[in-house]
Amino acid sequence: MRIYINEAKHHVGEQVQIAGWLYNKRSSGKLHFLILRDGTGLMQAVVSKKEVPEEAFKLSGELTQECSLIVTGKVSEEPRSPGGFELHVSDVELVGKSEDYPITPKEHGIEFLLDRRHLWLRSKRQHAILRIRAETAAAMRDYLNSRGYVNLDTPIFTPNACEGTSNLFETEYFGSKAYLAQSGQLYSEAAIMSFSKVYCFGPTFRAEKSKTRRHLTEFWMLEPEEAWLDLEGCMDLMEDFIVEVVARVLDTRAEELKILERDTSILERVQKPFPRITYDDADRILKENESDFVYGDDFGGTDETILGDNFDRPVMIHRWPADIKAFYMKRDPDDYSKALAVDMLAPEGHGEVIGGSQREDDLEELEKRLKEHDLPKKYFEWYLDLRRYGTVPHSGFGLGFERTVGWICGTKHVRETILFPRMMYRLEP
């Protein structure tokens, strides 16, 4: 019977087959220790010279790192084996050889590893990060689905920039131009007028020439949008959402977090309420910490780190100078110079993981904003229609998925949190 390694505990004493790859091998004369990997875990298989046919023993000695193989043997409990179970081998079958596998169980440089991302994926650490990525995505979808948010995915091809074309990827589209989407928000605003609560989750593209640990040119964004929701409600949602998602990953992916040597006490502190400070408060904190931040600007990377480290859990900064925020954000009725916008910063220098706002729902105000931002009204007629026909107060946010996964995993760079990272200087493999 063929089993997966993570099912071994149910098959102690039984004769089973494991199909997988050779993670590593050690030998001591008449014993070979094969470390098997099958995607569900690691397991040691012991090949004893006197217990297997001579052919099988010889073959075991010749197996090389990352060859694929099927091993038959009896499962036993064994604390010395990774995973706690061991296979006493009766037969070994080589399926696919692997000569001179380039990624050895030693240190490598980042360029070497990124050039071999297709193989690097097999390593323990990358496997753990991507497993947590998948769990995080599932937790996010489950949270929203169970609360009545409808998943409606927005287009990737867009006819024009919603916020200027300078940082969009341009592509040829039957003789005219199209751009790759950098957000699904405007389309989701149309969708909520039909469904009240929606979200989109997919890849977005930014042609920014950013070469930092927090940037990818292709990254995933989760964007919930909700009718009848004001800024305070939006912050409640962001907070509740993050608390539940982090708790789920802590609960179900403890093993992977351990492989990553993540300090989980930091994640366990992610409990309500998150501090909510205004942009003006943040300005004061930065001044107290000797930042050369200029009031009225956006926060730089080091400013975000200072602010994030000022609190023991994610912090929400709201009511930003309207001048530096997007055209679609509603002005604060109590202070017209401020936008009803909020950013959530993660601790430990992971920076902005969420940006949200209450949207402008008044037709005349929105038309004024378009003019101020010098945006061509003709491309936004459909968007203005949403204010002409039954406008409602509404809000939403965009969550940078790789930054969130990077924060949960404690990785230094977002490039490890996506299967094949796309960066300014890297399109391959």
Next chain:
RNA sequence: UCCUCGGUAGCUCAAUUGGCAGAGCGGGUGGCUGUUAACCACUAGGUUGGGGGUUCAAGUCCCUCCCGGGGAGCCA
């Protein structure tokens, strides 16, 4: 685009003031019955990123180009 650091064996790195280019890992061969990135012995492996220059002599100094890391701006 700018700032900054780097490119030496398959990989990770060392090489003093400009003076014989080395180690560990990986590969190969042999040994070892409980190994945990196993260990021990032997062994092969080099156009020092490309081009030009200074010098008796350049991995090392100068010029130039290429490639990459970190960061700034911009942003999630």
